[in-house]
Amino acid sequence: MSDKRTKYTWIGGHRILVLGILCLFGFCLLAQRPVQKKVTGTTATAPKKDSVAKTGKPAKKEEPKQKSKVYLLHSDILKKTLDRSDAQVVVGNVIFRHDSLYMYCDSAYYFDQRNSFEAFGNVRMEQGDTLFLYGDHLYYDGMTQIAQMRMNVRLENRNTTLLTDSLNYDRVYSLGYFFDGGTLMDEQNVLTSEWGEYNTQNKQSVFNYNVKLVNPQFTLTSDTLRYNTASKVANIVGPSDILSDNNHIYSESGYYNTQTGKADLYQRSVLTNEGKQLTGDTLFYDRNEGVGEAFHDMVMTDTVNKNMMTGDYGFYNEKTKYAFATRKAVAIDYSQGDSLFLHADTLMMKTFHLDTDSMFREMRAFHKVRFYRTDVQGVCDSLVFSTKDSCLTMYDNPILWNENQQLIGEKVLIYMNDSTIDWAHIINQALSVEQIDTTKYNQVTGKEMKAFFRDGEMKKVEVIGSVRLVYYPMDSDSTLIGMNVSETSQLDIYLEQQKLDHMVMSPQSNGTLYPLPQIPKGKDKLDNFVWFDYIRPLNKDDIFEWRAKKAGDELKKNIRGPIELPNQHLFDQQKKEE
Template identity: 65%
Template sequence: MLKRNKKDKQQDRHRWLLIGFLCLFGVCLVAQNPKKPADKKQQPANKQQSESKKQPENKKTKVYLLHADEGQADKLSRPDVQVLIGNVKMRHDSMYMYCDSALIFEKTNSVEAFSNVRMEQGDTLFIYGDYLYYDGMTQIAQLRENVKMINRNTTLLTDSLNYDRLYDLGYYFEGGTLMDEENVLTSDWGEYSPATKQSVFNHDVKLVNPKFVLTSDTLRYNTENKIAVILGPSNIVSDNNHIYSERGFYNTLTEQAELLDRSILTNQGKKLVGDSLFYDRVAGYGEAFDNVKMTDAINKNMLTGDYCFYNELTDSAFATKRAVAIDYSQGDSLFMHGDTLQLVSYNLNTDSLYRLMKAYHKVRMYRTDVQGVCDSLVYNSKDSCMTMYTDPILWNDGQQLLGEEIKIYMNDSTIDWAHIINQALTVEMKDSIHYNQVSGKEMKAYFINGDMRHIEVVGNVQTAFYPEEKDSTMTGFNCLEGSVLHLYMKDKKMEKGLFVGKSNGTMYPMDQIPPDKLRLPTFSWFDYVRPLNKDDIFNWRGKRAGETLKPTTDRRPKTDKRNLINM
């Protein structure tokens, strides 16, 4: 009984060993043949994952030797190195490499190539050099000495070039030159992508074009559209002008520029600055937008506003949107505002060159010694004459001059004399009740050092004048009429008047002045219109209703009635 039990125990042990062996065998089979997913839709994804796992083993990643005149190998000392001599030709994917001699490192899948090195990819990319190290794993080629990269119409020259095949990007770091049909670019550091045609340059960048030279610290350039992107302080210099910009675009093909960040355009002594600029070199004009300033260093004046247009071919410009013309040729600057300010040049490149400066509409001007308002104004540099049209008023200290038209003749940017034409009136305020007044058909006011000293009044002269003692006490009221009057000023006040020829009138004591004689028929006092300072020129205040002058003459162009009938 005991023996049978022992036998049974042995049989049980064998049975369990067999079961364990069978289970282990089944596990191995399962590990070798994983169960297929029940969802058939996931099969392509698993298949793709399986193929991607095999990709590193793809033979295309290996550098292949296609030809060499001689081949050597030392299996003992350097078993993974092939020494190739003479007409060596290799391939890695779509890139072919040629040289006089080379070393192929099988373990690292890399190549060293010497002398007459050439890399070719398709029929668009060719790279030459004296030395090449190519890493087949990273696909980075390092070429040294006499390196030349050619991509269609673009050529890159340098002594040190790294070319990354994965990103299709070549870059140099010890100086290089990039050339295409239009431009030649040099810099200390640069990169070029044959795929995108985009290049980037840093440090001592210079772009040379037959018509201009661009120097910069940082620049992007596209060899396909020929557009240079300015990314740092840059200067564009040509025979005619100079551009400074720190950010913008310059199309070297069309020669148009869009410039930002207070870029500067300088031409023949004129400087145009704005928050943004547009410039067309072929058409010869520039536009500036927002916070614009155009300065003429030769004539010492400037235009400001929120928009300015300048034509360098015709030497003309105009400004709008809070436009101001500033003359700073004298110690005291003259500020003039109008809806539009325009500068036009005539007889360019001749000895008879002259310019017209036009201001319209709602013109206001201010200088500490003279102020004025009118609807429109023209300044002609030929005769140094500034003509004010439509209800013009001119103030000089305490004197107010007005008429249908005022011509101001300048001498070295200061007033020499003024001509007031038709309905001329000059008024001097003594206090809120008493005014010295002179009216006539026309007046000529003469200035010395910016001060009015003498007024000549011609035609239908009328005066309402208060003579004074030396202590400025008014001694009476003089109402006179005549044909010609010479009025003299002293200390910016009317001192005395002398009539030429016959005159008549009445001298009234101060306490016997008739109320209807206090004011001349044409009297007006426009202190509410007068500009108060250089900022007040933007605040237009027109004359009150009924106070505007009605022209006495028709200034429209004459028409021949006979021609009208014949038409």
Template identity: 60%
Template sequence: MAQVKPAAGQQKKVEKKSDDSAKNKKGTAKKKPVDKRKRVDLLHADEAQADKLLRPDVQVLIGSVKLRHDSMYMYCDSALIYEKTNSVEAFSNVRMEQGDTLFIYGDYLNYNGETQLAMLRENVKLINRKTTLTTDSLNYDRLYNLGYYFEGGTLTDEENILTSDWGEYSPATKIAVFNHEVKLANPRFTLYSDTLKYSTDSKIATILGPSNIVNEKNHIYSERGFYNTAKDQAQLLDRSVLTNEGKKLVADSLFYDRKTGYGEAFYNVVMNDTINKNMLTGDYCFYNELTESALATQKAVAIDYSQGDSLFMHADTLKMNSYFVKTDSAYREMKAYHKVRIFRKDIQGVCDSLLFSSKDSCLRMYHDPIIWNEKQQLLGEEINVYMNDSTIDWAHIINQALTVEQKDSIHYNQISGKEIKAYFQGGEARKIDVIGNVLVIYYPEEKDSTMIGMNTSETSLLNLHLMNRKMEKMVMSPKSNGTLYPMDQIPVDKMKLPTFVWFDYIRPQNKEDIFNWRGKKSGETLRKTTRKPVTSPKRELNKLN
């Protein structure tokens, strides 16, 4: 091969173009002029070689090669320029530079000036400001300003390290797309996905396929959504799932702030606590994993499934607060308000507001509370139910207390008093104490459950002892003889106590019925009583002065 000096080669090409111009003037067919903007130009090489006989369109460049195509500069140790195809093969220490923001390195480059496609192989590195893409096989399309790899690659910026089998990156838009075995590694969490879009500018990852985001405390599963890796905030769609230490939150859409532990869920929300075996549902739910507080509204339901048969409770708003979290004194409070309705197969209830505290395991029902158990109805101004391992231990009905048991459509056992205390074993009432101004209407029975008559009594204290839901013994203090009316001689005006009322039309019938609020009929509400406020000695002293 003959050695050709770059200057001489360029001189010969110029002369050839002059000849072609002369022929065109004589009327011969015109050739399309070379677009200088698309031509790959040689700027420097220590040595240039050419063989005009065997490979007339090829130049061999050796040593400190520098080329230019439009605004792109290319450097390498050696190269081949193909004049007919306007393309280049570059070898060893390959470097491409475009402006002062884009640099691409590799061991080998195949660049086509017509398509403006650069194919780099082995030890490839693309640097765009603070973003670095490394791979062994990278194709960079200058027309679309897009680089893509297909045999595994890694993209790194100030926040994250992303790896995948296939990926693409646009220096112009700062957007990267990853497919297959995608992993986003962040000091605070790791994201695994099948398809992911990521902005190196905003640091927002767009989830486009099945993805898992995990750290030491929680786990997020989503198939569509956005995760701001700089702010640690997620906006997740399509029934995404947030799991945290036995608690699982699912909804049509979720917002989650990892730094504050704050989460919001919208529509068809289910928050399940598998440790305490309870659940919150609704169309809006708030949860703070740091303070362990939650709130649910819009068709809100609390479900307890710790006792086999689930208990369902609905209210306008359900709220849970935790106190002294992560200490030996930790306890929780569940508040429900307004229009509370409760259903379980063995117990139902209604009230306007409710409070349960794990501190004393007491369920407090306020504002016209009523409880039903089979054919038994309990009501008063306030009902406190004390639990033991999620089962009823005892219940306290305060002021205007009334218990009613339905015998048939017209006969009812009835007891009223200032307060009632009911004690349970295995979920069944075993003893009932009625205290203060006790009035009784009771139907004693034969062994075959045939009613003998109706007994009416008055006393100050009544103790009932039951077994298998039937009375075994009744003790009155002071003792009352009462009156027993035969079944066929019962006066109609004696069949009901003055405070008697049977709220069967209010009672929840099933778990779906808890959403249907039904208020008391006019005239059947409890009369309001006032409690004397407790005054301090200091206040009384001020009155005297």
């Protein structure tokens, strides 16, 4: 018996020892758990400080950073629901916090394991004192940090308000975007579109589809637009129209400062103001100053008066009605069926007595002027056209051609009637030449000359003072009779179909008639005769080719008195106006 008890005692002691060892092992496992990081699929407890750091020993390899937890700070009621077994129902004065973000609502489903919640009624999100988001329904995912706000959504970011019915806000990128229509408002502008996004950090927004920006001074419509609520600059990235009371801007690329009214536009943008259009590869416009500048392949069109200017640079002031063009500058008048093309180094348009009954405009061309139309061509150094008297004045060696007629003098004045030549006045050293063939010319010269036109054709010429002429009379079948040389005080020449019909001299002078075979050498040309066929513009492209007069072909200096210098006249007038 004693041996048997001893045996059982050893066995019982052995069992107690085994149980003790197992308990000790379990206690050790429990003792190790607090220093381990607890990680689940949706939540993570904040890691405790490493005790090794206190000892100065090297720390263990850092584990991946965990997502921060969404905390339920307060609710009046907390309960479970059979409908959503993974959720807690929180009701009344509900408050959640995720990092620095606080969220309020009337009630919510709280998914602790998924680190998210679904909120209902009077939903409000607050991040600091700059970002507020309101709505009726919110789903917030703490893992992705994306808030999906629905119904009566309002986002407020300092001076900017965004209204929509559906908004997703990504806290990681500070980006809110809507996809079912929305409105963005700041102090000056209201923007609407079907789709858009807004960055609460850099204040940059992007809008697509039926975009409309409304400002008290203008309205911008587009298909795609970028806008910064801090700088108030709209970045145009698609076909866009900017409309104000008198202006219309069309552009597909550029920047428009809605606060200052200044625009930098590209890709053939167009500025329209009261029938005038300014187009260029690059366009600058200042709405407040009313100033537009165009660079490269500039076109300035006046659709009311049916004329235009082109060049590589153009300037237009819509307030003063001042226009300027240079670098291959061309003025084109298309008010008639046939267009007139005029080129000069610089073209200028000025308006005087603006908004009065006495208002008129002047078009000025400076240096190396050449113009072409099928019925009339001309060259000079400077030119002025005034709507006050519809007079075009040519300065400094002017030459005018009509069909086979050439007119030259010290100054030429051309009076227009409905954009066609009515009559021309050649002052000092006037010379008219009509070409008959390659060797014969009708010629007449005098102190001054007046040429009258009808339907674009020269019909009558009046030559006044010290008249001398060389002409070839013809019989009825247009056969040349001979050559007549005459002198008189005044001469009236009548033409039909650009041909000499008859002449009237005062006083009467028969002159000398030479048979064609017996014309003395040198008598067939007046001493001031010159034929500028090598200078005459041949077509609208030839106006760019400046050809100077040959040596000896210049007008002789007038010894009867000083001649008004054309450039000085223009510059003095410009100085007075300034």
